[in-house]
């Protein structure tokens with residue numbers, strides 16, 4: 001069996017990825033080792049950025065009917081009965097929502113075509129092989145089934161145009177095709193994608209040849225991303241990612257420290273010094289941690305490609 005994209009695990013990440021791929025026209029298969037949607041824990045607290053991501057996936061309408069944002073929380077010391085109030089919501093951001101894990105998974109799964117999730121399918125190995133001169137991934141399941149994956153997509157641009165692409169590991173001979181659109185079109189139809197659905201091949205055949213090109217995906221050194229004339233190069237993506245990782249590393253570190261402190265002051269002791277630390281935590285540190293969680297990650301594209 002050959003598939004465009006294979007996702008392992010029908011958890012929140014796997015299902016959200018499958019929905020995101022579907023939104024951009026890529027069909028994915030989700031392999032799940034359990035016999036049904038499986039959850040560890042009853043509910044999950046989703047903060048504003050998680051909601052933003054679910055909104056971009058187009059599933060918040062259903063969840064909004066069931067779950068309202070939590071504006072504030074109250075932390076009570078059961079021994080001293082003293083209570084601290086923490087405000088989660090701000091003018092710009094809603095507070096978090098507590099959502100049933102099972103319902104979240106179901107809402108995401110409902111967005112996918114019926115045969116997308118293959119239950120009782122445990123992945124045991126992933127192997128890379130060369131078939132017809134091209135490298136493809138071979139996934140083996142515990143029951144002996146084999147799935148082969150190559151990646152291609154058709155994405156609507158507007159009412160009249162679609163964007164198609166094909167990603168594959170090339171051989172040295174493939175590179176001889178150069179940038180002649182007719183040769184590329186022929187290679188796609190007669191070789192690389194010859195076993196693809198007719199609807200895909202039909203679109204390739206009707207392509208405006210002036211728009212067809214062949215390019216290698218390559219890693220560029222980050223320092224090489226801006227040429228002396230100031231023109232942007234593909235390496236800027238690497239540079240942006242580097243900045244993102246650098247920024248996120250510290251934000252994540254503070255969130256982890258804040259979460260640890262939050263658990264510690266809530267669980268540990270009711271002596272005067274712990275009460276003092278707890279008061280200090282809720283009055284000052286907790287608000288800073290919440291601000292980190294509310295980090296403005298900018299606008300996300302919605303399913304139609306415009307910004308939310």
Ligand SMILES: Cc1cc2nc3c(=O)[nH]c(=O)nc-3n(C[C@H](O)[C@H](O)[C@H](O)COP(=O)(O)OP(=O)(O)OC[C@H]3O[C@@H](n4cnc5c(N)ncnc54)[C@H](O)[C@@H]3O)c2cc1C
Nearest residue numbers: 009010011012013014031032033034038044045121122123
């Ligand atoms: C107690 C607890 C409380 C939490 N509370 C929060 C919270 O309030 N807010 C929050 O944002 N996060 C919370 N988290 C974290 C959050 O639950 C996880 O980050 C999230 O569930 C991860 O989702 P996932 O899809 O990556 O993995 P999972 O939900 O673990 O899904 C992985 C799936 O892959 C399947 N699988 C695994 N191996 C294979 C295989 N070989 N073949 C096929 N299928 C396979 C599994 O069966 C499973 O269904 C909490 C975590 C815990 C443990």
